Amino acid sequence: MSRPEGMRSSRHSLQVKFVPDEDVLKHITDDTGTKVRKEKAQLSVSVKRFVKKLENISDNEAQEILEEKNYVAALGICTQDAVGNGSNISGGEVYSFQTPKRSNKMAELASELAQTPEQNVSPDHSKCPEKMAKTPQNSKLSSSNRVQQTSKKKEFVSTTPYRLRKRLAAPDPYLESESEYSASCSEEEEDEEEQKEVSTIISDQKTPAKTKAASTPPHRNSLAKKRKAQKMGNLVEEYFEAHSSSKVLTSDRTLQKFRKRRLNQQTLYDLLKNAPLAYAAEIRDLNQQHESLFSKWMLQLHLGFNIVLYGLGSKRDLLEKFRTSLLQDSVHLVVNGYFPSITVRSILNSITEEVLDHIGTFRSPLDQLEFITKRFKEDSSLELYVLIHNLDSQMLRGERSQQILAQLSSLPSIYLIASIDHINAPLMWDQAKLSLYNWLWYETTTFSPYVEETSYENSLLVQQSGSLALSSLMHVLHSLTLNARGIFRLLAQHQLEKKDNPSYPGNYSPFLICLGCCCSQQPWVLVCRLHFQQQLSSNSWLSEAHWLSSGTVSDSVKQ
């Protein structure tokens, strides 16, 4: 199929030309004949090449898909299993759509075609594959084959750029019109195809739209030819242009339009508590199935594996049940990963302080980890079960925290059982961490609502009542001296007065306002300035100021 090879072979035979052997001569004439023919059919060959390329691509793709399937099948060899509804099914069955691999290949092909000047098939944006049909070469092919190929090509050729242009040109909210347009367009092409290629079949559906379309191609073609070179360059820009327009059109209807005030956490909780749980019986059965695995978990934990639970639904209750039924007689640590201010440090602290009864601080979590490792290695009677709800929570999903937790879990006398919920949670772990964790995966789809996990007011729809913040604020306030409390009150008042002034710096940086107050307005504050600065440097003031500036507590401070 490639020309260079043909050229080379003919040149090779040229060297032999002078040998006066009949056979050889005959051979050469044969070859030159083919060469001439080749030159004559230059155009057709190139077209053929194009078509063949396409075939190759689709072949490759088919091959890839096939291989993938084999692989999936090899991994997914599974007899039916009663428990667990997800793990047995291979990915291909769940994600039935194919990922578009062809985009890259298409680009390669397009650039290659753009380089050959005599090529008259415009690959990128020709909505007119009838060009192909006009060449005589194609008539040699069987017509059924041709239809298939061209339709394939059309699929490759027209989709991407067309859609791109569409996006650029029409920021049209009405989806229907777009789909209508595209549908009609493809129909036109289809019809043309049929008309050109299978001329014997007389289509009786000659719509006006089709005739109009048939008249347009030449114009389009010339235009396309002109623009071809620049188009290739533009394509890239257009792509980014199309994607950079971050103006995603969304409706302006916000929840504010309901005459409904936002619920706070408590009312939400109360409301939902009374709401009947659908399919309670089935879910209970499911949970019982999971609970039958408890003893197995214990066994596997003791054999050096750690257990991770995944699947839809809150696994908190399940783990709690595991804890209460099997861990009552042993030292164990429960970590609520969903707790908004959980840190690895606090986990390590609770191990060192409460489990190991160690008093003292550590320079870094790594030191702390080293200490724990040492203690557990020294004392073989020490055993610790660690239950982590939501190992993949915002606070714990960082690389360093996971590393530390993984190292912790790799200790032979620490037994870790954790749950993950986020869909991309497994991305947290690389091979090294995975081998430290030594996971056994258990699918425990419970379908139960995430009551606790979502209760920490991190939801975007719950009214941020600030009850948490308020309570912590109260704690801080009570711990202050009278003087400091006074200063705080003044600051708060000041802050509230200026709250609505957008240019007021205190809205953005709590320190500015504090210092500003101290320096100007209140003379007696100056007296306590030294004292104040001390306080400011301490953490409590920092957090306080932060809460204040966030504005959520402003109502409560007034009290």
Next chain:
Amino acid sequence: MSTCSVSKGCFVFKPSTKKRRLSDKTGHDFRCPSNDSEDTQLRFVTCQSLWNQIKSETEQIQEDLNKQLLDNLVSFLSRSHSDFQEKTTEWTCRMKFREIPTAALVLGVNVTDHDLTFRGLSDVLQDNITPYVALLEAKDCPGIKNLMQKLMGQLMNCDIDVDSMDDEDCVQVSQNRIRCSMPSLISWYDSVTKKTDSETPSKKRNSSSRHWRSPPVVVIFKDMESFTTKVLQDFIVISSQHIHELPLVLIFGIATSPMIIHRLLPHSVSSLLCIELFQSLSCKEHLSTIIDKLLLTSRFPFKLGEKVLQVLINIFLYHDFSVQNFIKGFQLCIVEHFYSQPLSVLCCHLVDIKKRVYSLSHDQCENIRRLPSFRRYVEKQESGKQIELLTNDSFLKEETQKLLEDLHVYHENYVSILRCLHVFTSSLPKYPLGKQIRELHCACLENRVWETEEYESSLQLARMLNKTDLVTMLQQCVEILIASSGKEFDRAIEKLKEFLTQFQNLEVAEASQERDVSVSPQKELQKKTDLYHLQKTLLELKESRRSKKLTKFEMLRFEVVDYIDSLVRRYLVPADNRTLHEIVYFNAAAVLRGHLNAAPRTALHTALNNPHWYLKAFSTVVMAAEEPNADAASSDQVDDVIHARFIRAVSELELLGFIKPSKQKTDHVARLTWGGC
């Protein structure tokens, strides 16, 4: 005590009384909920002992495989060090160029296995060469300062270990107070080595016998690729300045290729290193050895079924190349088998079988009767025996014992013949049955190998082998069969030896015969000069050869191949066809895959595709639709409960990672999966 709190995320529970559970608790956990038979304890013990055997076996294998590498490294280190000791000219000349002796250790991509290698390495080094070994990892050394800290910390700690604790306080001080710099490291080294010198020989004898007087300081970079270039460069440049004071040796652990050194370091820096390359065994070979020693042996009663083995191998090949993970999977198989199969109590060594079979309870006998392979077996027996087998426990036990012994013999024979067959197939062009013995093993376990196309084609190819190859293969087969413990192979060995002698006789006979035969076509060929005639003669020759009767050698070759074929058909029957194979073969590939190679995303998808879930959602819609009718006055008001449920649904979706709040608008979320961008 509740674990819900708004102020705390960690809760520690300590049992009030110190009633620690007994050490045999794992045995208790072994109870299967479905059937608590009395054999659980025995099963657990069997499982544990089997696993311990296998574990020590794998460790032994690992050690053996690394031995060569470690020996080379040790000799390298002692060489580099002896130069420093003797202050020879070579050393001074190297010193002039400030070259640091460096070992580049190419370990392969199975990063998770490296830890074991490094641990072994540092142990060996500490035993033989030097107490001063520091293991550095990239994640601990983001900057040169951290690197120095880590390095000095490790070196000075090991100092404590070697010296007695008498001057511990001084070391402690130095670790905390001294600035981590090269000069302080050098002064530490000087003080340490001097101290060793000055100490009485009697006190230090054992350590000085192991280590030289001024042992080198070995710094191991575990994962060289992950270090930042700058840190490495700085360290090398700095330490090369001090190489004459501090006998430093570097070891780079490399996962990719030795080229990475030159890619990471500019020439000016890499010229400061005197690199010697060491190559560790590839992980594939390691796996082959493991499979060879663990699976293709009759030492361990436990066997893996075809699908399970396939899953394990696939995880190895497609996911991590980690032998450790493979072994871990193997461990899981063992545990899972002994846990879930009550009859696995019979999965023991041949000597114990009799005792265990006769102590089986009635329930266990029923379990045996329920095995599919046993039922097939019963159906083939005559009716009298059938009744006996199904009703008489003691008869059943006798039969079971016999069958289990048969199974054992079968496996012994299987392994030997498999190896013989592998000798043949592994040398065929294109390897129709696979290059590795594990592939052949899988093929044989899967179904009757002689019914497959690949087997057919490999026989075809074997019929075209030349004589020398064939003879060496036959010799190898004889060796394998002699070495095997199977008793049935006497005949086979005889037969193969007979073939060998026949080949030898043939050689003698042929030598005389061939001389006069081969002359004539040779002459004919020389006569013709042009291409056309040559072609013609060659064609003629071919024709004549085809029609010619087979030579004696060819006859013999056919015979050999046919014999091998008959051996294969006799001994390589897939294990599924054997009676009672369930007892020793673990076949629950799906379970294994679910635990090792889980698909959490799939689970989520399936759960969300679950109609139950949708019905639940749908009911919300329905209820929402009904609500306005019930409460027409406030049609805009949404029911509180439904509102709350909506809110929860949104938070759950956020928790699951499907949506996230978009910053652009209030109340708007961005889709994160399924085509969101």
